[in-house]
Amino acid sequence: EPEVTQTPSHQVTQMGQEVILRCVPISNHLYFYWYRQILGQKVEFLVSFYNNEISEKSEIFDDQFSVERPDGSNFTLKIRSTKLEDSAMYFCASSHQGGEDEQYFGPGTRLTVT
Amino acid sequence: DAKTTQPPSMDCAEGRAANLPCNHSTISGNEYVYWYRQIHSQGPQYIIHGLKNNETNEMASLIITEDRKSSTLILPHATLRDTAVYYCIVRVVGAGSYQLTFGKGTKLSVIP
Numbered sequence: 001e002p003e004v005t006q007t008p009s010h011q012v013t014q015m016g017q018e019v020i021l022r023c024v025p026i027s028n029h030l031y032f033y034w035y036r037q038i039l040g041q042k043v044e045f046l047v048s049f050y051n052n053e054i055s056e057k058s059e060i061f062d063d064q065f066s067v068e069r070p071d072g073s074n075f076t077l078k079i080r081s082t083k084l085e086d087s088a089m090y091f092c093a094s095s096h097q098g099g100e101d102e103q104y105f106g107p108g109t110r111l112t113v114t
Numbered sequence: 115d116a117k118t119t120q121p122p123s124m125d126c127a128e129g130r131a132a133n134l135p136c137n138h139s140t141i142s143g144n145e146y147v148y149w150y151r152q153i154h155s156q157g158p159q160y161i162i163h164g165l166k167n168n169e170t171n172e173m174a175s176l177i178i179t180e181d182r183k184s185s186t187l188i189l190p191h192a193t194l195r196d197t198a199v200y201y202c203i204v205r206v207v208g209a210g211s212y213q214l215t216f217g218k219g220t221k222l223s224v225i226p
Contacts, residue, residue: 004157031212043158043201045213056211091157100146100165100207103214105157 002026004106006092012112013082021077021109023092032075033093033103034067036060043091049075050098082113117141118202123221126196132189134220136202139183145206147178148214149187151198158201158216161187192224 005024013019025032034046047057049067066078075094079086089110093103119137126132138147148163162169162176164185169176175188189196201219205211 033212035214037155042218043152043214043216045215048212056213058213089155093157095212098210098212100163102148102160102163103212104160108155108157110155 004092004094004104006090006106006109008109009107010110010112012114015084015113016081019079019082019111021079021090021092021111023075023077023106024073025075025092025094026096026104027073029094029096029104031055031095031098031101031103032067032069033095034077035091035093035105036088037091037108038085038088046077055098079111082111084113087111087113117145117204117215118217120200120202120217120220122218123223125223125225126189126192128194128224128226129191132187132192132196132222132224134187134189134200134202134222135184136186137184138202138204141182141204142206144208145204147176147182147185148203148205149174149176150201150203150214150216151196152201152219153195153198158214161200192222194224194226196222197224198222 032049037043047061089108091108092106095101095103149161150158178185199219
């Protein structure tokens with residue numbers, strides 16, 4: 001069964017450093033998403049991406065964040081200058097269409113900022 | 115904030131049906147009900163969704179009341195691997211917004 005994959009599974013970085021989280025969505029999916037979950041808290045939406053453009057973003061997704069689909073398979077989330085409060089699990093998701101289609105989530109990348 | 119209300123926790127005996135309730139009294143006509151679950155710290159897993167008709171797939175059944183103000187997710191024969199946090203999510207379809215708004219969900223514990 002096709003699945004969303006994410007690398008790395010765990011990333012440790014120092015405050016102020018740039019970090020790139022990588023995702024490979026399901027191959028025929030057209031819509032891509034990033035969510036995050038701070039330890040013990042709810043899963044929060046960050047951004048959705050379609051046709052090489054951001055289609056929606058939350059208040060969390062400020063200028064420190066960016067997303068890119070650099071080739072036909074990868075979808076990345078970049079945090080330019082990490083802060084301690086960026087420590088969280090980051091989940092990538094994809095869906096075939098928008099509309100009512102379900103989103104399939106990857107296993108997540110645990111980001112620890114020290 | 116989440117538009118749904120779920121009990122914080124439930125227990126279910128292994129092999130029995132798990133019935134997870136969700137209230138969404140302010141749901142509007144173009145909002146679907148989705149159920150996801152999260153096992154430990156893994157990525158959320160899609161279970162099922164529906165608009166107004168009851169739905170069934172290989173994982174679960176979704177029963178939506180006629181007035182659409184509440185729904186129940188049914189896992190017909192719960193196993194220990196079904197222990198997870200279950201999220202009921204209401205989402206508008208067709209308005210250009212695709213984000214899922216997660217609440218705190220129901221922590222289901224399946225007991226041997």
